[in-house]
Each structure stands twice: as structure tokens, then as C-alpha cells.
Amino acid sequence: MTGLVTAERGIGETALVDALPEVVVVVFAAVTHLADPWFLFGLLAVGYWFASDRFAAAPRRAGASAIAAVTCAYAATALGKAWFAVPRPPGAVGPADVPTWLPGLLSAWYEAQVLSDGFGFPSGHATGGAAAYLALALVYDRAWTGRKRLLAAAAVALAVAASRVVIEVHYLVDVLAGLAVGSGVVLGALWLAGDPRVRRSGDRSELRGATAALDPTLPFLLASVVSAGALAVAVAGGHTGEVVEAGIGIATGAGGAIGWRLVDGDEPAVPVRIAVPALAVTGGLWVGAYALSGSVWVTLAATTAAVVAVVALPALPERIEATSSARN
Numbered sequence: 001m002t003g004l005v006t007a008e009r010g011i012g013e014t015a016l017v018d019a020l021p022e023v024v025v026v027v028f029a030a031v032t033h034l035a036d037p038w039f040l041f042g043l044l045a046v047g048y049w050f051a052s053d054r055f056a057a058a059p060r061r062a063g064a065s066a067i068a069a070v071t072c073a074y075a076a077t078a079l080g081k082a083w084f085a086v087p088r089p090p091g092a093v094g095p096a097d098v099p100t101w102l103p104g105l106l107s108a109w110y111e112a113q114v115l116s117d118g119f120g121f122p123s124g125h126a127t128g129g130a131a132a133y134l135a136l137a138l139v140y141d142r143a144w145t146g147r148k149r150l151l152a153a154a155a156v157a158l159a160v161a162a163s164r165v166v167i168e169v170h171y172l173v174d175v176l177a178g179l180a181v182g183s184g185v186v187l188g189a190l191w192l193a194g195d196p197r198v199r200r201s202g203d204r205s206e207l208r209g210a211t212a213a214l215d216p217t218l219p220f221l222l223a224s225v226v227s228a229g230a231l232a233v234a235v236a237g238g239h240t241g242e243v244v245e246a247g248i249g250i251a252t253g254a255g256g257a258i259g260w261r262l263v264d265g266d267e268p269a270v271p272v273r274i275a276v277p278a279l280a281v282t283g284g285l286w287v288g289a290y291a292l293s294g295s296v297w298v299t300l301a302a303t304t305a306a307v308v309a310v311v312a313l314p315a316l317p318e319r320i321e322a323t324s325s326a327r328n
Contacts, residue, residue: 035129126178224253259311
């Protein structure tokens with residue numbers, strides 16, 4: 001099965017990329033941040049916490065379902081990378097060819113962008129970008145028009161995918177697979193969440209309020225199951241890095257499912273006075289999860305706690321108010 005994707009899978013794209021002006025490559029190195037996991041989950045969390053009914057009939061259900069769908073996409077990526085276990089292009093290993101005109105700080109940033117370890121198929125950035133921007137376009141169905149949302153999502157996802165090839169950390173086939181996997185997983189996750197538009201059920205009035213039917217529990221659980229499969233494959237293959245990523249996927253899916261049990265799904269937007277300290281706490285837990293990746297159990301605990309906090313946060317203001325009223 002792993003022979004379906006080989007180490008030498010390029011089709012000549014490297015020669016084309018090498019002919020690009022350095023400034024173009026630097027620009028694409030910046031574009032790739034649009035699908036960094038920290039950026040995507042931060043964006044999804046902001047939408048989940050703050051979106052109003054101007055964006056969706058049930059913004060909390062919409063936001064949580066988007067998070068669950070992207071979690072499924074990353075789980076699929078972890079499984080694919082551990083299963084196929086093929087290397088990245090030689091240029092990703094280094095040494096980096098840093099433009100001499102970049103100042104010191106930007107030189108260090110650029111080098112960090114164009115050097116990547118781990119396996120190359122499918123592209124995690126292409127998968128995550130396609131999943132996140134498509135999910136946002138589908139669940140926040142009151143913003144703009146459907147056509148504009150999908151065009152914007154496609155434009156960003158394609159730009160990110162192209163950036164991974166331009167900075168030579170992936171081959172073209174890696175990002176094409178990522179785009180396909182990310183898009184397909186989102187549709188599957190929304191189907192599991194009960195989206196009537198994907199299931200092609202309900203009349204027009206129900207479809208206009210489609211997000212009111214969403215329940216992200218099953219997609220979150222599916223992400224944990226797929227990540228568990230990725231963990232088994234990674235352990236069997238001795239792929240340490242993928243073991244950590246799969247463990248984080250298990251914890252993210254489980255944390256999302258637990259957190260969702262603590263909310264009703266119809267809560268108002270989270271007040272900024274609560275969101276800011278919550279962001280600091282959850283961000284610290286995420287950083288700690290990766291910093292302590294040598295201890296799998298600590299990583300799992302920190303990730304689970306962070307995701308539970310993110311998903312359960314909309315219920316916190318009401319609980320605080322209820323506690324204050326009881327004391328008075």
C-alpha cells in the first residue's frame with residue numbers, strides 16, 4: 001500500500017520553483033502562515049466565541065462544528081503521514097538558501113519556514129487550510145453570499161497549498177492530496193454533525209437555518225478514533241513525531257466532545273472580559289503541550305484541558321452569573 005506514494009514523486013515542479021524571484025518565495029513563506037495549526041485553531045476559536053447570529057442561525061453550533069471538522073482533517077493527515085511515511089523534498093532538510101537582503105530577524109524567520117522535518121504526504125498545511133476555510137465558508141452561511149464565501153475559501157486554500165510547493169517543503173502531489181482530503185473530510189464531518197445541506201434533507205426554510213441542527217459530538221469522536229488509528233500505525237512504524245501528533249489528535253477530539261457536553265449550543269457571544277484571560281490560559285496549555293511533547297501523557301492532559309476550556313467557554317458567563325446570584 002505504501003508503494004502507492006514514493007519518495008521520488010515530483011513532476012519537475014522544483015525546477016520551476018527554483019526559477020522564481022527570491023522576493024516571490026519570501027512572500028509565499030509568509031502566506032504559508034495562513035494554515036499554521038496555531039493560526040487556524042485561533043481563527044476557529046475566535047469565530048466560535050464571538051460570532052453573532054449575523055453570521056449563522058446558531059453561531060455556537062456552527063463554530064464548534066467547524067472546529068470538529070478541522071480536527072478530523074488533522075487526524076486524517078496524521079494517519080496518512082504515518083501510513084505512507086515518505087520524506088519531504090530534499091530542500092526541506094537544508095541548509096536553507098536565505099536571501100542575503102533579508103535583515104537578521106527575518107532571516108531567522110525565513111529559515112524556520114523553509115526547513116521542515118517529518119513526513120511529506122499528505123501536506124498538513126494544505127489539508128488544514130482546505131478544511132478550515134471550507135468549514136468557515138459553509139457554517140457561517142449568513143456572511144456574504146455562498147458564492148463569495150466559497151471563492152474566498154478556495155483562494156486562500158490554493159494560495160497556502162501553492163506556498164508549500166514554492167518554499168519546497170512539499171511536492172505538488174502532496175498539496176493536491178491535502179486539498180482533496182481536507183475538503184472531503186469537512187463534508188463528511190458536517191454530514192455526521194447533521195447538516196441538512198450535506199445530507200440533502202429538509203425544506204428550504206430548514207436549510208436557511210441549517211446550523212441550528214448541527215451537533216459536533218460525532219465529528220469530535222471520529223477525530224479521536226482516526227487519531228487512535230494513526231497512533232497505532234505510528235507506533236508500529238516507530239515514527240516518534242507522528243506518535244505525538246496522533247496523541248494530540250486523540251486529546252483534541254476527546255476534549256472537544258467533553259467540552260460540548262458542557263454547553264447548550266445557543267449561548268450568546270463570549271464577553272471580551274472573559275475571553276481574554278481564557279485565551280491566555282488555553283494558549284499557555286497549547287504551548288505547554290508541544291513544549292512537553294517528550295512526555296506523551298502530559299501532552300495529552302494539557303491538550304485535553306485546553307480544548308475542553310475552548311469549547312466550554314461560552315457556558316462560563318451564565319455559570320458565573322448563576323453562582324453570583326446564588327451567593328447574593
